[in-house]
Structures are given as C-alpha cells and as structure tokens.
Amino acid sequence: MPSSTFAGRNIKYVVLDITGVLKESGPGGGHAISGSIDAIKRLYKNGFQVRFCTNETVMTRHTLVQQLKNMGFVIDEIKVFPPIPAVCKVLSDRKLRPHLLVHPDSLQDFEGVDCSNPNCVVLGDATEQFSYENLNKAFQCLMQLEKPILFSLGKGKYYQEKGNLVLDVGSYTAALEYATGVTAEIVGKPSPTFFGAVLQDMGATASETVMVGDDIVSDVGGAQACGMAGVLVRTGKFRPRDENHPNVKPDAIVDNLAQFVDNLLANMA
C-alpha cells in the first residue's frame, strides 16, 4: 500500500468531496474542474484508496455518478457516500417512518422506506420544494410528535448555483430547530458517524486519511474533528476569507485537486 508524507503524516487514504472539487455545479450537473479527472486517475494508478463523500441530495446517487462518468470521471458508485443511503440505514435501524421534505429527484433513493404515519422528519436540499406550505407541513409533523426527531441531510448554509449563492438545507434546518426547539441529527458531513462509515469502508484509520473539500467548515473542519487531515481547495464555493477562518485551519490549502495530487505524489515514500 502506498503512502505519502503529507501534513506531517503518512497518508494512505483519500476522501474527496464532489461538487466544488471534482466539478463545478451548473446546468446538467455542471462541468469537470480542470485537471480533476486526471488527478483521480493518478491516485488510482499510485494505489491510493479513494472514496467520494458528498452532501448531494438533489438527485439519486446513480444519477450523480452517471453525470460524473459523462464528464469523463472514472468512479464507482459503491465508493460514493451521499447522505440518503446513510439516513435510510438509520431509519431502518431505529424503525422510524419519515415525513420527507427532500428534492423530488432524490426520491428514488428512498424506495422501500415506509413513510406512513410518520414519526420523524427528514430534511434534504429540497430547493424549490422549500415552500411556505411544505416547510409548515414538516413543522406541523414535528409539533404533533411526542418525541420529535429531525434529521438534516448535511448542515450546509449555502452553495453556488448558476452563478448565485442559494440557501442550503442547513438554513432551513435552522428555521425548524428555532421553531420547534428540537436539535437536528445531522446525517452527512460534518457528522462524525458519516465520516466514520467512509473510513470503515476503506478499513482506514483517520490519522492516515486526508479529506479534500471546498467547504471550510463541513469538509475541512469536519474531517479534522474526526482526526483526518483536512485540505481546502480554492475551487467551488471557496472564498478568500476562508483562508483566515476564525475556527478552522486547514492542513493545506491548494489551488485545486490536481495541485493536491501533485503534492501528495511528490512526497510518496
């Protein structure tokens, strides 16, 4: 197994965010970020274990992977970890029946989940479905429960879409938390349980793993809180002020994924 001296560690495992690292968002799924397709091939070629960890919930995992393949990425669906399969497992384990406020294009990934007589709420990035009516329905469902449970698929504040910043699921979760007094259980980055499942899948220890993302808090801070190294890319929703974030200091900041892989491969044992 290969390893590289990076950020004072021996790195053997690589976890990559998708949107903002592999691709920029945009119509039809967006476009590959220059050098990213090749960068991933170089990681594979040099024997690194790679997983993809995303908070994407506006489409099924299959659609997401298909879009990436169409862009030219070599990527295996079972190595992609989005929140919906993870929350489905939690719902099944805890015998919960959700009221779903999620994106219509993601519904297929909830197939087989019993949504009758709901005893919890699952909030995804519902975009246009975040109407006053729909948010009230989710709110009313929580208020009717004796022990209200709210799952939030990630806790992102906002992201870039067609050149505009738009609100992410975390902002709507904040609204429901304020209204109900319930603290949401996060499924997705930066939840340690979520990162833990990815590490487990690789048989990796956190200290030998690096996470690369464009979200200074969820990706970099979340990975660091789990004991991984956290690398920030200057692509995606990166903003210059992220380099001086008050709470999170990345182990490295790179222009893009290609530059990260350059650095990683340059320091191989």
Add this chain to the structure above:
Amino acid sequence: MPSSTFAGRNIKYVVLDITGVLKESGPGGGHAISGSIDAIKRLYKNGFQVRFCTNETVMTRHTLVQQLKNMGFVIDEIKVFPPIPAVCKVLSDRKLRPHLLVHPDSLQDFEGVDCSNPNCVVLGDATEQFSYENLNKAFQCLMQLEKPILFSLGKGKYYQEKGNLVLDVGSYTAALEYATGVTAEIVGKPSPTFFGAVLQDMGATASETVMVGDDIVSDVGGAQACGMAGVLVRTGKFRPRDENHPNVKPDAIVDNLAQFVDNLLANMA
C-alpha cells in the same frame, strides 16, 4: 389617575397584545374573544391608559384596526403599535433603503420608503411569500452587502392559523441568520426599544405598567425584561406547558382578558 394594586405594584398603565388576547385569529381577521370588548371599555371607563402592542405584519395598521372595530372593539388607531411604522422610523433615522420580504397586504405601510439599491433587508411575516426564490433573494441581498443589516419584525416562532400552527417570521429570520452569520435587529416585541416607545407614548414608567399577552416569551418575558409586570392569558396560542416555562414566570396567569380586568378593577386604590 386610577391605580390598582396588582402583582405587588401600583398599576396605572395597561399594554395589550391583540391577536390571542382581544381576538382569536381566523378568516376575515378572526373573532372577538368572549368578554374582551367589554373588558377594554371597563379599562377606559375606570381611567386606565391603554395601548395595543402587536407583532402583526400581515396587514396595514389601518386594516387591523378596522377589523377590530368591525368586531365591536373601541380602539383608536394611534394607540396601536405594530412593527412596521416602527421599522419605517428606524430606516428613515439611519438612512437605510430596505429590500422588503413582507406580506403584500402590509406594503401600504411602507409607502414613501426608498427601496432602490437596498442596503438592508426587512423581514416580516410574509406567509405564502416565503418561497425558496424570495428567501434566496433576501439572502443574496445580505451577502452582497459589505455591512449586512437584517431587521426582523418580531421573532415569533409560530402561531395558530385556521386551526394549524404555522411558522412565524422568527423562524425564517433564524434561517437567514444561520446562512449569513448576521444577527438580526428585532423590531417588535420583545425588543426593549419597541416596548419603550409604547411606554413613552403613555408617559408611563415600566414599574406602573402591565403587559397582557398570550406569548409567554415575547409578551410576558419581553415585558418583564423591561421592568413591566407580565400577565399570561389562557387564550390564543397559550398551551398548558407555558404555565411551567423554564425561563419565564408570569406575574399572573388568567383565563382571559376579562378575568384580568376583573382582578385589576377589584384591587383599585
């Protein structure tokens, strides 16, 4: 000037919440709560100074007062204090131009306010207008400002409408606060500035004033924080658990406004 021994004080001034105290909400403005019309007349007759303090922002002050008059209330428009006239004064004093996300039926009360090239956001109870698109527009406006300023007309979590609990402006404010990192300036209850303007209008001291409301936090807690006595009614959005609120202990809890006035008049000096 009359006074009554109430909650260990000499009470000379009375501030009343409107929805949930004078009337229950509902179609066409709702209906008068039994005994409330007469209760207010008895306060007037006994010489108490009375003001009406509401966080209502889904209509103009004129419409609100007209609805109350149609129900049989004797009420003078200049004695009614809603947040919109208050925020208009703040905007004028600080030379701010708002992006408005408010109820269409309240827009007339913003007449004459310059909304071009906005340098702040005003959030009211926009109800159906709280679409994904509109909330994003308010969010984007804040993100584009060097010094973002967010005004929230009240900070209510939810209220009852046609038998259902529905989200109030405060919940949407929480979403924008989370997304932007900006702390909203509250105009309306429980802002001390807002209560202060009502006291000033009566020439009242807080210690001689009692506030009656159905919101344990905004009405009762807010008034107490300003030095007034706070009375909770068991009408409107009152819920039995409010009687054991962890942080707010009302000076009195009464079945309704009529019972409060009974008690007040029974202890007159």
